[in-house]
Amino acid sequence: MESTAFSEQAQVQPRRLWRNWSRSQSCQPRAFWVPTDEHELSNQLTRDKRPVRVVGAGHSFSPLVPTDNIILNMACFRGLVSVDHGRQIVTVKAGTPLSQLTTWLFEHGLALHNQGDIDTQTIAGAVSTGTHGTGITLGCLSEAVVGLRLVTAQGDILNCSEIENSALFRAAKVSLGSLGIFTELRLQVVPAYRLKEHVQLVPLSDLIEQIDSLKTQHRHVEFFAFPFADIAILKTLDFSSDAITALEDKSLSENAILRMACEASRWMPKLNPRIQKLVGRFVKDEQRVGYAHQIFPSPRNVRFNEMEYQVAAVDGPSCLEQIIQIMQSRKFNVFFPIEYRYVAGDQTPLSPFYGGDKASISVHQYYKQDYHPLFAAIEPIFHRYKGRPHWGKLHSLDSTQLRARYPEWDTFMSFRNLMDPDCRLLNPYSKRLLLG
Numbered sequence: 001m002e003s004t005a006f007s008e009q010a011q012v013q014p015r016r017l018w019r020n021w022s023r024s025q026s027c028q029p030r031a032f033w034v035p036t037d038e039h040e041l042s043n044q045l046t047r048d049k050r051p052v053r054v055v056g057a058g059h060s061f062s063p064l065v066p067t068d069n070i071i072l073n074m075a076c077f078r079g080l081v082s083v084d085h086g087r088q089i090v091t092v093k094a095g096t097p098l099s100q101l102t103t104w105l106f107e108h109g110l111a112l113h114n115q116g117d118i119d120t121q122t123i124a125g126a127v128s129t130g131t132h133g134t135g136i137t138l139g140c141l142s143e144a145v146v147g148l149r150l151v152t153a154q155g156d157i158l159n160c161s162e163i164e165n166s167a168l169f170r171a172a173k174v175s176l177g178s179l180g181i182f183t184e185l186r187l188q189v190v191p192a193y194r195l196k197e198h199v200q201l202v203p204l205s206d207l208i209e210q211i212d213s214l215k216t217q218h219r220h221v222e223f224f225a226f227p228f229a230d231i232a233i234l235k236t237l238d239f240s241s242d243a244i245t246a247l248e249d250k251s252l253s254e255n256a257i258l259r260m261a262c263e264a265s266r267w268m269p270k271l272n273p274r275i276q277k278l279v280g281r282f283v284k285d286e287q288r289v290g291y292a293h294q295i296f297p298s299p300r301n302v303r304f305n306e307m308e309y310q311v312a313a314v315d316g317p318s319c320l321e322q323i324i325q326i327m328q329s330r331k332f333n334v335f336f337p338i339e340y341r342y343v344a345g346d347q348t349p350l351s352p353f354y355g356g357d358k359a360s361i362s363v364h365q366y367y368k369q370d371y372h373p374l375f376a377a378i379e380p381i382f383h384r385y386k387g388r389p390h391w392g393k394l395h396s397l398d399s400t401q402l403r404a405r406y407p408e409w410d411t412f413m414s415f416r417n418l419m420d421p422d423c424r425l426l427n428p429y430s431k432r433l434l435l436g
């Protein structure tokens with residue numbers, strides 16, 4: 001890593017308001033630290049013993065970041081450090097946004113194995129929460145990590161991989177900023193690939209019956225369910241060698257329709273079923289081909305809040321049916337569709353996908369509407385299926401409940417206690433999650 005001879009201390013920016021993407025979380029930290037390199041970061045942590053919470057792009061819905069103390073901003077940690085073409089392994093600075101990373105990878109003929117709905121998160125933020133896309137054979141982004149460099153709460157710098165500090169490495173892959181600050185990540189990537197996307201409107205009840213077989217017929221399958229109109233937007237993605245089609249940017253019109261629909265159903269809740277049906281008419285049966293990093297993300301300009309749980313893949317359809325039923329019977333005023341995806345299982349102690357393949361189900365509410373009644377009604381359904389919440393999304397579980405859902409919880413906690421005995425890296429919310 002580069003280091004600077006002029007500066008020993010991170011730039012300290014004064015007190016100001018911090019807010020997350022959805023505007024549901026905010027805080028006024030004592031200061032923002034903006035180190036320009038690892039050396040500065042390490043010095044700052046050694047010299048100043050106040051609690052610190054590291055932030056990525058602030059795209060988590062849950063209060064993982066808010067603190068009255070110090071927010072550590074990794075905006076200066078951006079860049080591709082090295083590319084090993086032979087082994088298809090890249091080293092990237094932790095604060096790099098996914099959009100930049102995937103563009104640089106493409107310039108090297110490489111790509112991530114999978115991506116989620118957006119690409120504005122930082123690689124460290126996405127890895128830390130187990131951010132994922134869809135695909136029953138494809139793990140979350142943390143699964144691409146083959147090595148990492150972190151600065152501990154005491155200012156020490158550690159390399160972690162399957163060979164060095166291997167047990168810590170396993171725990172750190174999904175660690176919510178609680179074991180140390182990632183400065184670099186080493187990622188296993190794949191050769192650049194083209195995807196053919198097929199979007200179609202389908203009857204929701206038919207889709208729920210077929211989804212179990214569809215999940216193995218496509219590399220990626222996901223759908224957006226509109227429970228008040230019994231329709232769903234089904235999206236499948238598969239490898240393709242077809243010519244690239246014109247990638248028209250429809251995000252402006254799509255987001256305008258979405259915003260209008262949310263506002264209309266907010267003010268006229270009785271019309272929600274009709275609005276959902278009407279919006280369905282704008283969905284055309286369409287295919288397009290592009291490189292993966294162009295196809296995966298869609299701009300999300302209409303703000304919302306979100307709760308997402310992972311349940312055993314086999315339970316996904318019945319869990320979804322119960323959610324739909326409660327939304328219909330209690331006539332919840334929500335326009336946003338339910339998102340349904342699949343993610344392959346892994347062995348990372350705090351990964352929501354630990355131990356087996358999962359169906360990932362997300363419920364959204366427009367940001368101008370109170371999400372509490374909707375999420376409170378639906379969360380007990382996820383509990384019945386022993387679901388695990390997405391760390392970056394809203395849920396109500398505390399450490400006692402979480403411990404019961406994570407077989408290697410105590411393994412993780414032994415590292416947390418070792419790495420940060422004074423809990424300097426935790427904020428009130430992560431203390432509730434991890435310490436009870």
Ligand SMILES: Cc1cc2nc3c(=O)[nH]c(=O)nc-3n(C[C@H](O)[C@H](O)[C@H](O)COP(=O)(O)OP(=O)(O)OC[C@H]3O[C@@H](n4cnc5c(N)ncnc54)[C@H](O)[C@@H]3O)c2cc1C
Pocket residue numbers: 021022053054055056057058059060061064065074094095115116117118120121122123124125126127128129130131132133175176177178180181182183300390391392393
């Ligand atoms: C519109 C929208 C769409 C989304 N789509 C998806 C999706 O498709 N799939 C999905 O799984 N999730 C999705 N998410 C959730 C999002 O991917 C996660 O919340 C992710 O963690 C956000 O990354 P971030 O860079 O904003 O990190 P932040 O939200 O800023 O931080 C997340 C966590 O990472 C830690 N962290 C940040 N940087 C570091 C570092 N350098 N070292 C150690 N820890 C660090 C923070 O302390 C915090 O605990 C979406 C969110 C939004 C708002």
